[in-house]
Amino acid sequence: MTYYLVDGSEENFYTAVFDAYKDNDCIITSERNVQLGLGFEVKDVITDGDKARRVKAKINALDRGAEEDVSLLLRSDSALKESVAFDYIKLIIANRGAVRSMLANPTVIEMTTLRTRVFGEAHRMKGLLRFMENANGVLYAPYSPDNDVTEILALHFAARFSGKQFVIHDVKRKIAAMFDGEEIVMTSAGDAEIYLSEYESYFQNLWKQYYNSVNIASRPHPKQMRGSMPVRYWKFLPEKK
Amino acid sequence: MLDAERLQILTESAKYDVSCSSSGSKRANRKGGLGNASVGGICHSFTPDGRCISLLKILMSNDCLYDCEYCPNRRSADVRRASVTPEEICELTINFYMRNYIEGLFLSSAVFGTPNHTMELLTDTVIKLRKLYNFNGYIHLKGIPNADDALIMRAAKYVDRMSFNVELPSEKSLKLLAPQKTKEGLLLPMKKLRAAELYDKENKVRGGKVIPAGQTTQMIIGASPESDGQILRLTEALYRRIGLKRVYYSSYVPVVSSPKLPTIGAGLLREHRLYQADWLIRFYGFDVNEICGEGENLSAEFDPKCHWALRNMHLFPVEINTAPLETLLRVPGIGARGAYRITEARKYGALDFDNLAKMRIILKRAKHFITCKGKFYGSESANAVTAALMLDGARERQEQISMFSSPSVALSALSGEI
Numbered sequence: 284m285t286y287y288l289v290d291g292s293e294e295n296f297y298t299a300v301f302d303a304y305k306d307n308d309c310i311i312t313s314e315r316n317v318q319l320g321l322g323f324e325v326k327d328v329i330t331d332g333d334k335a336r337r338v339k340a341k342i343n344a345l346d347r348g349a350e351e352d353v354s355l356l357l358r359s360d361s362a363l364k365e366s367v368a369f370d371y372i373k374l375i376i377a378n379r380g381a382v383r384s385m386l387a388n389p390t391v392i393e394m395t396t397l398r399t400r401v402f403g404e405a406h407r408m409k410g411l412l413r414f415m416e417n418a419n420g421v422l423y424a425p426y427s428p429d430n431d432v433t434e435i436l437a438l439h440f441a442a443r444f445s446g447k448q449f450v451i452h453d454v455k456r457k458i459a460a461m462f463d464g465e466e467i468v469m470t471s472a473g474d475a476e477i478y479l480s481e482y483e484s485y486f487q488n489l490w491k492q493y494y495n496s497v498n499i500a501s502r503p504h505p506k507q508m509r510g511s512m513p514v515r516y517w518k519f520l521p522e523k524k
Numbered sequence: 525m526l527d528a529e530r531l532q533i534l535t536e537s538a539k540y541d542v543s544c545s546s547s548g549s550k551r552a553n554r555k556g557g558l559g560n561a562s563v564g565g566i567c568h569s570f571t572p573d574g575r576c577i578s579l580l581k582i583l584m585s586n587d588c589l590y591d592c593e594y595c596p597n598r599r600s601a602d603v604r605r606a607s608v609t610p611e612e613i614c615e616l617t618i619n620f621y622m623r624n625y626i627e628g629l630f631l632s633s634a635v636f637g638t639p640n641h642t643m644e645l646l647t648d649t650v651i652k653l654r655k656l657y658n659f660n661g662y663i664h665l666k667g668i669p670n671a672d673d674a675l676i677m678r679a680a681k682y683v684d685r686m687s688f689n690v691e692l693p694s695e696k697s698l699k700l701l702a703p704q705k706t707k708e709g710l711l712l713p714m715k716k717l718r719a720a721e722l723y724d725k726e727n728k729v730r731g732g733k734v735i736p737a738g739q740t741t742q743m744i745i746g747a748s749p750e751s752d753g754q755i756l757r758l759t760e761a762l763y764r765r766i767g768l769k770r771v772y773y774s775s776y777v778p779v780v781s782s783p784k785l786p787t788i789g790a791g792l793l794r795e796h797r798l799y800q801a802d803w804l805i806r807f808y809g810f811d812v813n814e815i816c817g818e819g820e821n822l823s824a825e826f827d828p829k830c831h832w833a834l835r836n837m838h839l840f841p842v843e844i845n846t847a848p849l850e851t852l853l854r855v856p857g858i859g860a861r862g863a864y865r866i867t868e869a870r871k872y873g874a875l876d877f878d879n880l881a882k883m884r885i886i887l888k889r890a891k892h893f894i895t896c897k898g899k900f901y902g903s904e905s906a907n908a909v910t911a912a913l914m915l916d917g918a919r920e921r922q923e924q925i926s927m928f929s930s931p932s933v934a935l936s937a938l939s940g941e942i
Contacts, residue, residue, distance in 0.1 A: 386869035507574025
């Protein structure tokens, strides 16, 4: 059994697919702390742009949506994400075309489950992300999602906030998307020190007031609220602090 | 600037408007502008009653000229009155939107001064938001009954959705409980807006369409004596003739005491059943006559689809691998998404019960109505099926009455995305 150890980037993963494709006894993973037994071998995958391009060209020719599926899968927090993506690519090639609608196939079920979780969390965060305005008018949103959805969110907000500067900061993964009003740059980011605008607390208070007054207190249903807005997200929501 | 007290008065008055959806529009942002609309809608927060917050729901004023019996803000009520200026609304919307608290604005108002004066002020506000503040997020504007057509059509060019509330399910009840509103005053502007929507569609207008997210309406259930059958016939007409996107039902709660109003609320199960029937009409290909007779009410024991299936047992069981989509949609326990997924998956090979379970199709109720590769796992006799489903229904109802103080709540929570 060979472990192809990847670094988490898409290019590196596609290179691994190229290297591992003919190997019937292997696993692609980005998990660094795998338990190795006898007869196990570890290969560090070194990104090769040419190999990655060839794999992408192959799957794109068979299914135009496949690259996006894989891109979403690789943002998952599942330890199996590379394995599922690899199986999915192999299935597309074996089937010589899109397999997305083979909804009873186990690989497609796993792929759909992970993809839905990533896509679902990205959609949820489009609503639950909270920006604060700093003294220079830059919007800053710290959060801690399960899946790596920062890039997806940055694209969404860049379309909304034309010409405005913002930072979306994933404090768990220590990465951030920065938008200067025109372009998005992904960067690593540790702790941030923020000087808030003088209006920030005024609007946060109005928002809390609004949150309390739209609630119909005589019809409590906290379970429904927590189902749609899990408690782990609350620490970044002014209305829930 | 707006203070917390006025915000409280004007949002507490607005919260009984059920609609909070922000879907149906794909308005794009402009260079240097703020916001766009997301076609599927986005929920931004959830309150402890389980409902979603998608829009900033606020009244311009709660100082009302009218004296509708059921309304907490009616002329004769003794409540705190407040109003805000267009600028204050704009500032608040922009600042909430920028912080991603909301998806847009739901602006409504009590009728103050005259209907035209009110409508003018509402229109001024949305035009200011669009032009001066360059705001391209979602706007839902409540129409003021009896305002001039020209004012209403002008506003329609700038907003994503407009709604006039039919308020009550019959003209007679409207006369009794909302004497200053008339059926024509409510339906005419809806029809005019529909005509404008159709004009845009026929002429393939791309930029600057009127109300791209269409119209909705709301009615109070249980404040007047109409049956569910009558209500659903009105609903069907509103969908098919005026092309509404949604009809909202709001179960009557006695907040105001009046000799013309019942002293007890309508109950949330009734509201829940109406929404279920509404969904059958819109997404499951049902005709209102199949669901409920004109003078009848919906069954409390069974959801309307189950109830229909039990009366039509001769049509079941159906074979999962061959039944057309329209038939799968009529199987109790299989939803629109499930039915579609079955038709996709079976193209690649016949499905058995195990496949369905792995695809997360819930078989608890469906198993009585389907076969997979000819195999049947349900109860044999019609009576046994009824008994099994009754047990299930009782459990569901109990859940709804105890922990779910409001079934509508679950639906309203979803409505932000529908």
